[in-house]
Amino acid sequence: MLRTVKPRNARSKRALEAREAKEVEDVRTAIFVKGTHTGEIVNGVMKELMALKRPDAISFSKKNAIHPFEDASSLEFWAGKNDASMFLMGQSTKKRPAGLIIARTFDSRLLDMCELGVDKFVSMAEFKTPKSTPGHKPMMHFASELFDTHPRFIQVKSLLMDFFNGEVIESICLPGLEHVISVSIASAPSLQIANPILGDSQEEDVQNLPKIHIRTYTVKLLPSGTRVPRVELTEMGPFLDLSLRRHQAADPEMWKAAMRRPKLKKQDLEKGLGKKKKNMEVDEMGDLRGRVHIAKQDLDKLQTRKMKGLKSTLVEEDGRSEDSEQEDDPRQKKRKRD
Amino acid sequence: MDVSNILASHAAKFQSVTVEKETPLDVDTGLLTVTDLTPIDEDSYKSNLEEYLQITARDGIQALVAALYGLPTQPSPDGPLAQLPAPTTQLPRAKPLPKLKPPTKWERFAAAKGIQKRVREKKVWDEERQEWVNRWGKDGKNKEKEEQWIHEVKADAPVDHDPVKAARDARTSRVAKNERQRLQNNARAQTAAGDREERKKDIERTLATTRISTASMGRFDNKLDGEKKLRGVKRKFEAAETSVEQEKQASLAVLSKLDGDVKRARKEKGAGDDVLNVRKAIRNVSKGKGGVALAREANRKGAKSKRGGKR
Known part of the structure; x- marks a missing residue:
């Protein structure tokens, strides 16, 4: 555990405050780490993914003898030290050649991990096309029904979205949309939906899982005669073909804590972001207006102006028609009072 | 007048911007993400992979761009800013939700009275110097009294009255009071957070040390009402007779402490001249x-x- 630092001046205090938990979080900073050995392919992949992730990326230049699936304490230490919450680790071994591990942390503790093997890698430099500006947000495209059904691919989608695009923003400059990261899944001949009893962490299952294609394109927006422009894509690179390997799912307790959302503010509720309140709306002036529904009015019971003459005749008529003693008694009392 | 020809020729000039899919695309404009849940087309996948991937990506992105251009926008120097809605995809947080700070005593009082918080400006106007000066801190306005070169003293002031010291004392006591209140607020927040027992122990420990901090170790101090007798830690003695096994273990523990193998090795390795x-x-x-x-x-x-x- 890192020692807790008490700020000694205003500057370090501000720096510490910037690291504190926020309601709306900043983008996840990723640390790029190399394992004991990385081949040419892994080096290239990490370099190009770093180019896409910049400026929210930290590169570790030295080799590290770490095995996150056995012991993740180093990752947790780095996460706390660098205020980073994502990791991309590259390692190439004889058993698992050209491997990438994407890991993310929650509260400086490891949340979940997924290992991907690089089967094919085409570098950015091989396409002589314009590249995107560093720091611009990409648009993401996922194509397969497995991203909605298979737990392994749901995790991969969540990790990739967090890696490239996890930040919640209020607005985006439309001409600033420059590139697309497209993630698709190959066709799988014999893919059953994971057996919940056997679990999907078995090695045989991993062999059967289809490949993932990651493609990066730049966007060209052409006039279409309407407000919405026509989209054309140009290859940008890197192109990656990945296969799934080991993974570690999130601990349910920790996942629950990580998915906790802040309470919506009153203003947001009125805007209709939260649970919608019926019959309430905010008008253009910012005033809250409501509609009230009431039952239909019974006009027979409406109290009009009281007049002595009218009242006595009415009561007498009633008494005659119903001929009940109960009606008679109040009348007698009234007379006595009069 | 028939305009269908004109419309058709106009449409022919531009390519279509509509996307037709069997299953509707899942567009999350908040995170600029689109998910295409259509199963892949085996034939075109096998015949030309790259082209197929690019076409599906184009269709998806076209739908996303259409959704983005449909959002309300605000003008900006770099182009229109689309106001994004909250994302529909839930991603895990990187850090736990921030905890609410318990309100200070003043904040609670202000809330009860309906006092609005107003930000005091850090600088105030100095009439004499004709410039903005700090309210406090370096060359602060609050030190004005103690730094002026001449002081007005009342006629009936005592002989040893030092106006500079009086002003300075008044200021430092204000600072001390503020610090005291801050500590009290911290303590209150701590008790509210639930570690009441810890706080109680803390206070008792502080009290015990202060009671024996006088020259006489508290012997001649005046006792307050309800003050309990100071109790130290009671000594505990081992039983005079224990079983052989226990006695052996105790002795061995002492021996191992005296001269453990590991420790000896370490000492030799260190070879330090103490x-x-x-x-x-x-x-x-x-x-x-x-x-x-x-x-x-x-x-x-x-x-x-x-x-x-x-x-």
Whole structure:
């Protein structure tokens, strides 16, 4: 555990405050780490993914003898030290050649991990096309029904979205949309939906899982005669073909804590972001207006102006028609009072 | 008048911007993400992979761009800013939700009275100097009284009255009061957070140390009402007779503490002369230049003396 630092001046205090938990979080900073050995392919992949992730990326230049699936304490230490919450680790071994591990942390503790093997890698430099500006947000495209059904691919989608695009923003400059990261899944001949009893962490299952294609394109927006422009894509690179390997799912307790959302503010509720309140709306002036529904009015019971003459005749008529003693008694009392 | 021809020719000039899919695309504009849940087309996948991937990506992105251009926008110097809705995809947080700070005593009072918080400006206008000066801190306005060169003293003021000291004391006592209130607020927040027992122990410990902090160790102090007798830690004695097994274990524990194998090895490896702190000695002899400089100097001296000998 890192020692807790008490700020000694205003500057370090501000720096510490910037690291504190926020309601709306900043983008996840990723640390790029190399394992004991990385081949040419892994080096290239990490370099190009770093180019896409910049400026929210930290590169570790030295080799590290770490095995996150056995012991993740180093990752947790780095996460706390660098205020980073994502990791991309590259390692190439004889058993698992050209491997990438994407890991993310929650509260400086490891949340979940997924290992991907690089089967094919085409570098950015091989396409002589314009590249995107560093720091611009990409648009993401996922194509397969497995991203909605298979737990392994749901995790991969969540990790990739967090890696490239996890930040919640209020607005985006439309001409600033420059590139697309497209993630698709190959066709799988014999893919059953994971057996919940056997679990999907078995090695045989991993062999059967289809490949993932990651493609990066730049966007060209052409006039279409309407407000919405026509989209054309140009290859940008890197192109990656990945296969799934080991993974570690999130601990349910920790996942629950990580998915906790802040309470919506009153203003947001009125805007209709939260649970919608019926019959309430905010008008253009910012005033809250409501509609009230009431039952239909019974006009027979409406109290009009009281007049002595009218009242006595009415009561007498009633008494005659119903001929009940109960009606008679109040009348007698009234007379006595009069 | 029939305009269908004109419309058709106009449409032919531009390519379509509509996307038709069997299953509707899942567009999350908040995170600029689109998910296409259509199963892949095996034939075109196998015949031309790259082209197929690009076409599906184009269709998806076209739908996303259409959704983005449909959002309300605000003009900006770089182009229109689309106001994004909250994302529909839930991603895990990187840090836990921030905890609400418990309100301070003043904040609670202000809330009850309906007092609005207003931000005081850090600088105030100085009429004499005709410039903006700090309200507090360096050359602060609050030190004005104690720094002025002449003071007005009442006629009936005592002889030893020092107006500078009085002003300074008033200011420092305000600062001290604020600090005291801050600590009280912290303590209150701590008790509200639930560690009441810890706080109680803390107070008792502080009280115990203050009671024996006088020259007489608290012997001649006035006792307050309800003050309990100070109790120390009671000594505990082992039973005089224990079983053989227990006695053996206790003795062995003492022995192992005295001379554990591991510890002995470590001591030998360290081979440190406990009496002499080598590092400190080197620093002292070399006058802070370090061991290398010392060795170099020694060599040079040796050479000099040799030369001297020859002469």
